[in-house]
Amino acid sequence: xxxxxxxxxxxxxxxxxxxxxxxxxxxxxxxxxxxxxxxxxxxxxxxxxxxxxxxxxxxxxxxxxxxxxxxxxxxxxxxxxxxxxxxxxxxxxxxxxxxxxxxxxxxxxxxxxxxx
Numbered sequence: 331x332x333x334x335x336x337x338x339x340x341x342x343x344x345x346x347x348x349x350x351x352x353x354x355x356x357x358x359x360x361x362x363x364x365x366x367x368x369x370x371x372x373x374x375x376x377x378x379x380x381x382x383x384x385x386x387x388x389x390x391x392x393x394x395x396x397x398x399x400x401x402x403x404x405x406x407x408x409x410x411x412x413x414x415x416x417x418x419x420x421x422x423x424x425x426x427x428x429x430x431x432x433x434x435x436x437x438x439x440x441x442x443x444x445x446x
Contacts (some may be wrong), residue, residue: 376400
C-alpha cells in the first residue's frame with residue numbers, strides 16, 4: 331500500500347471520527363437528552379447539562395442536574411495530554427463557576443470585565 335493510500339485512509343478515519351463525535355447525542359442508546367448537550371470539539375467534545383431542560387421546566391429538581399464533561403473516542407483512540415489534564419483537574423475538584431460581566435467605561439471606548 332502506498333503512503334498516499336495510507337494517508338487517505340487515515341484522513342478518512344479522522345473525518346469519520348469527527349462526524350461521529352458531532353452526531354453522538356443522536357445515537358439511539360445515548361444516555362442523555364440531546365437538548366442538554368453542547369458540542370465544543372476542542373479540547374473536549376461535550377458539555378452535558380444533564381436534566382437542565384427538565385429542571386428549567388419544573389420537571390426535575392436542581393439536585394437532579396449534573397454537569398458532565400464528555401470526550402467521545404472511537405476505535406483505539408485515547409485521551410490526549412490536554413484531555414488528561416482536564417480529567418485530573420475535575421477529579422481534583424478544581425472546578426468553579428464564574429460570572430463575567432462586561433462593564434462599559436463612560437470616559438473611554440474601552441470595556442472591562444468584572445468577575446464574581
